[in-house]
Amino acid sequence: MEELKKLVIDGDNVEAVDRIQKLLAEGNDPNDIVNNALIPAMDKVGELFQNKEYFIPDLLIAARAMEEGMAFLKPLLVKDESSKSLGKIVLGTVKGDLHDIGKALVGIILKSAGFEVIDIGIDVPAEEFIEAIKKHNPIALGMCALLTITMIEMEVVIKAIKEAGLRDNLRILVGGAPVNDDYAKEIGADFYxxxxTSAKNYLLGII
Ligand code: B12
Structure with a gap:
C-alpha cells in the first residue's frame, strides 16, 4: 500500500496500475486500496502543493495516476448494474471548479450501493444542475467543490433550485475539502x- 501511495505521489501511472494489480492478486480489498493508498496519496500531494514543493504539472500527473488507478478499480467497486436502482442521484462539481476525483469516488460508492448515478461533470453552472434535475427527477443532488472561491456556487445552485420550484422533493448533499456542516446548514443543504460512505448511509436512511 505504501509503495502504491508513493507511486501516485510521484505520478507514475503505469507502475501504479501494475501495483494495484499485484495488491488485488495478493487478496487486498479494492475499497482498502482506495482508502489506504489512493486517497492518502492525494492528501500528501495537496500538502506538497501547499508547501510549494509541488506545482500544477505535479498535481496533474499525480491526479492522472489516481484516475487511472480508480478506473482500473471501478468495475470491482461497482455492483452489478442490472439490479434494481434504489433511486437516481445527480452529481456534479460546481461552476469554476475542475476537481473531479472526489466527486467521481462518491459516484462509484453510491453506484456500488445500488443507486443510479448521473454524473453531470465538472464546472457545472446552476442552469445545468436545474436541467438535469428536470430531466432525471432524482431523489437527491450531490454537489462538490474543492476551492474556497467556488464553494459559494453551491448556494447559487440551491437558490436556483428553489426558484425553479424543485426543492421540495429533493435532498441536497454537499461535500469537498473546504465545505463543512455549518456551511451546509447556512446555505440550506440537507447534508454535508x-x-x-457518509453520503451513502444518509441516502440509505432516507429511502
Ligand atoms: C488533484 C488536485 C488538482 C487537480 C484536479 C484534477 C482532477 N481531475 O480532479 C488539478 C491540477 C486540475 C487542480 C487544479 C487546481 N487546484 Co487543486 N488540488 C488537487 C488536490 C491535490 C487533490 C484533490 C483530490 O482529488 N483529492 C482526493 C479526493 C478523493 O478527495 P476530495 O476531492 O476531498 O473528495 C473527498 C471528500 O471531500 C468527499 N467529497 C467530495 N465531493 C463530495 C460531494 C459530496 C456530495 C459528498 C457528500 C462528499 C464529497 O468525498 C471524497 C472522497 O473521500 C487538492 C489537495 C487536497 N488534499 O484536497 C488540491 C487543491 C484542492 N487545489 C487547490 C488549488 C489552489 C488549485 C488551483 C487553483 C491551482 C492553480 N493555481 O491553478 C487549480 C484550480 C482549478 C479549478 N478551477 O478547479 C487547493 C485549494 C485551496 C482552496 N482552499 O481553495 C488545494 C486544497 C491544494 C492546496 N493545498 O493548496 N487541483
Whole structure:
C-alpha cells in the first residue's frame, strides 16, 4: 500500500496500475486500496502543493495516476448494474471548479450501493444542475467543490433550485475539502458528508 501511495505521489501511472494489480492478486480489498493508498496519496500531494514543493504539472500527473488507478478499480467497486436502482442521484462539481476525483469516488460508492448515478461533470453552472434535475427527477443532488472561491456556487445552485420550484422533493448533499456542516446548514443543504460512505448511509436512511 505504501509503495502504491508513493507511486501516485510521484505520478507514475503505469507502475501504479501494475501495483494495484499485484495488491488485488495478493487478496487486498479494492475499497482498502482506495482508502489506504489512493486517497492518502492525494492528501500528501495537496500538502506538497501547499508547501510549494509541488506545482500544477505535479498535481496533474499525480491526479492522472489516481484516475487511472480508480478506473482500473471501478468495475470491482461497482455492483452489478442490472439490479434494481434504489433511486437516481445527480452529481456534479460546481461552476469554476475542475476537481473531479472526489466527486467521481462518491459516484462509484453510491453506484456500488445500488443507486443510479448521473454524473453531470465538472464546472457545472446552476442552469445545468436545474436541467438535469428536470430531466432525471432524482431523489437527491450531490454537489462538490474543492476551492474556497467556488464553494459559494453551491448556494447559487440551491437558490436556483428553489426558484425553479424543485426543492421540495429533493435532498441536497454537499461535500469537498473546504465545505463543512455549518456551511451546509447556512446555505440550506440537507447534508454535508466528509466522505462517500457518509453520503451513502444518509441516502440509505432516507429511502
Ligand atoms: C488533484 C488536485 C488538482 C487537480 C484536479 C484534477 C482532477 N481531475 O480532479 C488539478 C491540477 C486540475 C487542480 C487544479 C487546481 N487546484 Co487543486 N488540488 C488537487 C488536490 C491535490 C487533490 C484533490 C483530490 O482529488 N483529492 C482526493 C479526493 C478523493 O478527495 P476530495 O476531492 O476531498 O473528495 C473527498 C471528500 O471531500 C468527499 N467529497 C467530495 N465531493 C463530495 C460531494 C459530496 C456530495 C459528498 C457528500 C462528499 C464529497 O468525498 C471524497 C472522497 O473521500 C487538492 C489537495 C487536497 N488534499 O484536497 C488540491 C487543491 C484542492 N487545489 C487547490 C488549488 C489552489 C488549485 C488551483 C487553483 C491551482 C492553480 N493555481 O491553478 C487549480 C484550480 C482549478 C479549478 N478551477 O478547479 C487547493 C485549494 C485551496 C482552496 N482552499 O481553495 C488545494 C486544497 C491544494 C492546496 N493545498 O493548496 N487541483
Amino acid at each position: 458528508g466528509p466522505d462517500p
